[in-house]
Amino acid sequence: MLKFVIKRLFVMLLTAFALTFIVFWLTNLPPNLEKLAKSEAGTRISDAEVGTWLSENGYDSSPLNRYGQWLGLLPGWTGTAQNGTPTGRCLEKDADPATAPRFCGLLQGDWGQSSVFKLPVSQVIGRSLSLTGWLMFAVMAVMVPTALFLGVLSGMREGSRTDRLLSAFSIASTATPEYVSGVVFIALLASPMSGLSPFLSGAGWIEGRTLFMGTATSAMEDINFWNFALPVMTIALYGIGYIARMTRASMTEVMTAQYIRTARLKGVGFRQVVVRHALRNALIAPFTVIMLQFPWLLNGVVIVETLYNYKGFGWTLVQAAGNNDIELLLGCSVVAVVLVLITQLISDIGYVFLNPRIRLS
Amino acid sequence: MEPLSWGQILLAALQQFLPVWVALIVTFALSIRYKRKLALYGKLFDSPVGMIGFAIVMFWVFTAFFADWIITMDPLAQFSGSKNAVPGSALTAPDPDAYTHFLLGADHVARDVFSRMVMGAREVLKIAPAATLFAFMVGITLGLPAGYVGGKLDTVISFIANLVLAFPVILLFYLLVTPEIIVIGIPTYMAAILFLFPIFFIGILINSRYFTNPPQRNLYLGIAMAICVWAYIGLAFNADPLGVWGMSPNLLNVFVSVVFVNSPGVFRIVRGMVMDIKTRDYVAAGQTRGEGAWYIMLWEILPNARGPLIVDFCLRIGYTTILLGTLGFFGLGVSPESPDWGSTINYGRKLLAMVPHPALAPALALMSLVLGLNLLADGLREESLKD
Amino acid sequence: MSDTAKDTGWDPSKPILEINNLSISFFTRLREIPAVMDFSCSVMAGEAMGLVGESGCGKSTVALAVMRELGKNGKITAGTIKFKGRDLTNMNQEELRQIRGSEIAMIYQEPMASLNPAMKIGAQLAEVPMIHSGMSKEDAWKLARQIVADVRLPDPDRIVNAYPHQLSGGQQQRIVIAMALMAKPALLILDEPTTALDVTVEAGIVDLVKDLGEKYGTSMLFISHNLGLIMDVCDRLCVMYSGEAVETGNVVQVFDKMRHPYTQALFRSIPLPGADKNSRPLISIPGNFPLPHERPQGCNFGPRCDYFQDGRCNGTDIPMSEVPGDDRHASRCLRWTEIDWAAPIAKREVKQKAEIGKVVLKMEDLKKYYSVSSGAFGGGAKKVVKANETLSFEAREGETLAIVGESGCGKSTFAKVLMGLETATSGSIMLFDENVQSTPIQKRNTDMVSSVQMVFQNPFDTLNPSMTVGRQIIRALEIFKQGKSDEERHNRMLELLDLVKLPRAFAERMPRQLSGGQKQRVGIARAFAGGAKVVVADEPVSALDVSVQAAVTDLLMDIQRENKTTLLFISHDLSIVRYLSDRVMVMYLGHVVEMGTTDQVFQPPYHPYTEALLSAVPIADTKVIRKRIVLEGDIPSAMNPPPGCPFQTRCRWKSQVPGGLCDREMPPMQTLEGGHQIKCHLSVEVLNSMEPVIKIAAE
Ligand SMILES: Nc1ncnc2c1ncn2[C@@H]1O[C@H](COP(=O)(O)OP(=O)(O)OP(=O)(O)O)[C@@H](O)[C@H]1O
Ligand code: SF4
Ligand code: SF4
Ligand SMILES: [Mg+2]
Secondary structure, eight states: OHHHHHHHHHHHHHHHHHHHHHHHHHHTOHHHHHHHHHHHHOTTOOHHHHHHHHHHTTOSSOHHHHHHHHHTSSOOOEEEOTTSOEEETTOOTTOOTTTSOSOOSGGGTOOOBOTTTOSBHHHHHHHHHHHHHHHHHHHHHHHHHHHHHHHHHHHHTTTSHHHHHHHHHHHHHHTSOHHHHHHHHHHHHSOSSSSSHHHHHHTTOSSSSSSSOSOOGGGGTOOOHHHHHHHHHHHHHHHHHHHHHHHHHHHHHHHTSHHHHHHHHTTOOHHHIIIIIIHHHHHHHHHHHHHHTHHHHHHHHHHHHHHHTOOSHHHHHHHHHHTTOHHHHHHHHHHHHHHHHHHHHHHHHHHHHHOHHHHHO | OOOOOHHHHHHHHHHHTHHHHHHHHHHHHHHHHTGGGSHHHHHGGGOHHHHHHHHHHHHHHHHHHTHHHHOSSOTTOOOTTOTTOOTTOBOSSOOTTSOOBOTTOBOTTOOBHHHHHHHHHHHHHHHHHHHHHHHHHHHHHHHHHHHHHOHHHHHHHHHHHHHHHHSOHHHHHHHHSSHHHHHHTHHHHHHHHHTHHHHHHHHHHHHHHHTTSHHHHHHHHHHHHHHHHHHHHHHHHSOOTTSSSOOOHHHHHHHHHHHHHHHHHHHHHHHHHHHHHTTSHHHHHHHHTTOOHHHIIIIIIGGGGHHHHHHHHHHHHHHHHHHHHHHHHTTOSSOTTOOOHHHHHHHHHTTTTTOOHHHHHHHHHHHHHHHHHHHHHHHHHHHHHOO | OOHHHHOSOOOTTSOSEEEEEEEEEEEOSSOEEEEEEEEEEEEOTTOEEEEEOOTTSSHHHHHHHHTTOOOSSEEEEEEEEEETTEEGGGOOHHHHHHHBTTTEEEEOSOHHHHSOTTSOHHHHHHHHHHHHHOOOHHHHHHHHHHHHHHTTOSOHHHHHTSOGGGSOHHHHHHHHHHHHHTTOOSEEEEESTTTTSOHHHHHHHHHHHHHHHHHHTOEEEEEESOHHHHHHHOSEEEEEETTEEEEEEEHHHHHHSOOSHHHHHHHHHSOOTTOBTTTBOOOOOOSOOOOGGGOOSSOTTGGGOTTOOTTTTTTSOOOOEEOTTSSSOEEOOTTTTTSOTTOOOSSOOOOOOOOOOSEEEEEEEEEEEEEEEOSTTSOSOEEEEEEEEEEEEEEETTOEEEEEOOTTSSHHHHHHHHHTSSOOSEEEEEETTEEOTTOOGGGSOHHHHHHEEEEOSOTTTSSOTTSOHHHHHHHHHHHTTOOSSHHHHHHHHHHHHHHTTOOGGGGGOOGGGSOHHHHHHHHHHHHTTTOOSEEEEESTTTTSOHHHHHHHHHHHHHHHHHHTOEEEEEESOHHHHHHHOSEEEEEETTEEEEEEEHHHHHSSSOOHHHHHHHHHSOOOOTTEEEOOOOOOSOOOOTTSOOSSSTTTTTOSSGGGSGGGHHHHSOOOEEEOGGGOEEEOSSOHHHHHTOOOSEEEOOO
16 A cells, blocks of 8 residues: 555655656747746847847756756856846845755745745645635535535436436536626626616616626625525536436446345345445546546636636646746646645545455455 | 517518428438438437427528528628517618618627627537547547557557647636637647547558558558648648638647647547457457557557547537637627627627627527537437447 | 235235236337347245247346336237236335335346446445445345345455455346345246356355355346256246247246247257267257348247148247146147157268378467566556466367367467467467467468468457458468469359358358357358368357257357368367367366366266366256256456465365375376376375266166
8 A cells, every 4th residue: 555655655656757848848939938038137138138038047058957946956047137146046136146945946945935926836826725715615616515415316316307407407518618608607606787677676686786706806805695505506507417327337337246235135225235236336537536536626716707807726737827927837737736636645545445346355 | 670579580580581490301201211320320310309409400400591581681791780689570771682670689799699600600500520530530540559558658648648738628618719829829839739630540541451462552541641731731731732721820829729628538438448359359350360559540440439429529519619619708709790609709708787688699509509409419429328 | 025015915825926928129210129028927935937049039127127117119919917916017116115115126147237336335225224224234235245144255354345346247147146145035037147257166155145145035037048948947838939928837847848830849859968969969950030120920939940730830829738638837839739749850961080190280388478567557566367378289180179168278379379379378379380479470381371270259350340351261261372363252252152051142241130149150161261170169169059059059060060160169168079079178267177088077087177167157958967067156257366276265176185295285187097187186096986977877
């Protein structure tokens, strides 16, 4: 077991290195740096000036070298500015070059400076992650129980009317990406011009002009049902369908297994068959699915946060990418990649624990 | 002129889609008539779910095909004074020969929503199935040896596939689908590599089957390779001397990115199925005959994995459609002018709370297509399991 | 046990189970499939009733109908099933639930699949009395422990706390039996309970079932396709053919005085002691089993019956008719009174014995080790599995060498090494005077490859499902560089179809349109496409029905005679081995434990393992007296073989070897007279004192 975890951790580390390097390389392509130089030193500078700006700011060494610096495995660059003051990666403004550390990268806890927010990257990411954490938590709390319940309910009697109805719902919801359901939700429930709201406010049943709020900006300070329900529902809906289908498939498979027939022929009642014999076996597969949903959940988060203007991790990522904020984008990528890898690890280990066949053989 | 009521809008829209209805009826009549002779495709017509799905999918396919007849106005034209016009409203300055109403209203720059939605179907169906097909070729070409040979090869390819899968898709798109990337030429390099897979696939397919008969093999291989290389030069480098094959740099970039993120998924499925099928006796029989590895993979294993692959293909076209929409949603689409659904939703969402219809129409269109593909896949899966 | 449930005022002298004119259909999208028609039988209290028949004849369907578990598309269309006088066909779900498990219990073919993988054995067992008689949890677990001991499992305390996958196949089947016995049911239905098990394990289970049946006075409905097994277990039997009972009666009477042509044909097609491939070959039943929806008019067996009479047999439906004087013996044949049942077999052709030529294959000290990693997560220590240990033998032209052994003994590894799919760890293989032990198949030349071919076990797997039969044979011809043009190859392909006695029209068919036996023939045709000289047949007939088995074995023999092929026949079925092989090699855990001519191996002196194996094989002949030797325990895993003699964990002769040699030292190969080899520490005297396992009683 320990050996397995170590091996997995090693592969994970390797993956993390490979992925961050790719991100680093892609964000540090010459045109991106050129754009950065122009945005930092003025848009109208000449090509030669771009060159000097880049070399003054340590961008002239090889990408691998700079990747090492960024990670904190190689010493940070040093140089002198045109006015003769020493500059360097690890040198804070107006600090004494003698006391500056040699290494300053990810490993030293220095994530760099965001050019858009003018704040340290770690601070930006920390703030946005906590906001997204709430969103994710709410999504999981809604999505997982609902999906499992629906999946088990429709899978336990394959072909019944309940099954058909729930399956239709699941298929429809998996066919609805967040940007579609979000748009539909807003049009239906949070638009003063269309959907339910004009009707309700006309009748005087709601105070404001809309039933739900079309943005979740206010939820950053104070989460309540009216500003948070739509974003949560938007992300959860797609996931509910997907997980419910997986659960259903796994449940129907289990229900046709021989040992279920054995149980029935032992005289076990239907309810007991489902609860005692089928459920545990049927939930093994969905567990991994739920865990592997994380990369995709991130996707949903990005779309929903953009759509509802909720300034969490996804929103930050879009800002970073859209504004060529290299350090911030790198930081976001590290977080995203590590998050995904950790969930994969959990999914692997959890699978083994849920499944006695693997655990004990 | 009077605005149209909802009933009139519906009638008018139904009428515009006339060619699609005719085509659908013909397709269904023929298919049901001959369903017993049509293998899995025929069996589809025994499943109500599959039939509904197929009907929806074919609706959009025919819409894309007949789009020029269906649209009521030029999807790119702007009609001054009709910004955000509500569905059914009349043109302010109607041209006597042309259509007089915005069936589904107009968008924020006064373009006809209905026509853009119809043209959007063409945009989507031009890219999604082709990109999925390429992703399948890549996934299959890598998944077969990984599953069949196993060992180090498998470890390496699986590692790379997992690498791509662990990348949050949006991040990847933000990194790949940017103008800067095109300047560097990365899409072209990626295309150069990714588009090699289909050539390799077809080449091996023919060679392993006909190598016992060199003249025949040379003939088939020659013809196939000539066509492939021609298409390759055109698609990957946009340098087709005859100008038949070609993609704009932007389109190529989107296309390549979509193929790139889809291939690892296909790879995984293929690899899993190969590992299962390779334990069958007919594979062992091939081996004891001294058959080459590629023949066994392509002719003994692959055809027997076709059921799940076809199902996955349908699902994946839907997924690709969603991806393309996502790209459009983040403004990374093919071009700002393009009427593709994702981009249209993106523009529409800015005023969503006030004028929902420009975003709603493409959103529902996209949803229905994906739904159709999902239902189709479900029907196919169910039918392929029976008997 | 709730007495109220069991006390229904039923008179124990009446049948406990009475099935009358039962008809069952499955409704599929295309058509109705009448799986069982007009089936009647009755089981008295304490009686064991056997149900035999070929695959697809409806045995399982009858069993499941008794449990009222026919699935969504299965319906009982007519007839009644009375259990203790109450009709099961019109009971509601709740009444059924009370009967299932407590009064009628069922045991299936696949033990692993019948146990819940995520529940402890004890919990699965204890559930039964907890549901049916409201027993407390502790009592139920105690009872479970006791019943586990009753089914002769070692260390019951450990087993009740184990999960199913921690037990071997034989142990799992015992658990399934224990589960069925938890509520002491009145009727036990066993659907091929031993088919998935090895013969020596099967013998143990069969013994157990018989003993428990007697101990608890349980009635049994025992389903099997193996006539020998039925004879071992049952008092009465019912022979089924194509959804109908064709003959029913007391086992001895049916076996000795059969009154239905199908039963007769069935007995003639199975290799009983005394059958011989040259002088007394088996007689296969011509034609194929009809599909349920394509049954002929009148007698279902008509098209394949030797006694068929046009106008009569295909006129009306045939009723069951009693054989007077016998014990409830009945036959579904119009002409049973007219047929001369004692007449000798007319068409039996005697075949020329094939000549045995020079040595074509010689293996010396062949070893094949695999290194595998153990442990749940792919990590763990590397272990060496010794799949083949010091294998030495030679095979001659035109000879049939049988390789016998139970699962995991290394038969298939040996085949792989010979074919070149794997290379040997050490030792040499000489094939036509060429050394091939380290030449993988890719490096062998076409001649070499085409002259060593293989016939596979599973007919459903042996052909590529998405390629026509003809195309698959032509592909083999292309690869073996046979024929100059496509046309020539096409003709050669048709000839090959002739060779395996298949209609030429089959060339265009897809494998799914063929029956199991037909597929196996195509597999044989494909193997002979390049004029194979050595053919490895890996259990080629074990998945086929008995009536087809005979035809396929005979086909192999005929081709062998014609082409002077060397046949390496891998099998676990000793009856068929005795019938067709010239020499036999018995393997156990990777070792050859005995080798000699067929006569030498089947007669004493035996290797102790061979002795047990021989005694375990059920024989469907009332005249054969068989000594019962039931081996304790299971076959050890090849990963941890025992020290010393590989067979020492189960050997009953071990005590005859002084000094505990068996536990410590690998026995040497002793060569007895006539080149008969035995790998055992037993002295020649002890070996010679062994008694034959099978005796044929004087007539
Ligand atoms: N669920 C089903 N749907 C349709 N046909 C079925 C179904 N179950 C069984 N049959 C058909 O009913 C017939 C009898 O099947 P059954 O399983 O009872 O045979 P069997 O004698 O038990 O065979 P075996 O020896 O292979 O177990 C077969 O032709 C089979 O194809
Ligand atoms: S009824 Fe006729 S065909 Fe049927 S078994 Fe008897 S003799 Fe043969
Ligand atoms: S060597 Fe000993 S244990 Fe092995 S078979 Fe002979 S007597 Fe039995
Ligand atoms: Mg059966």
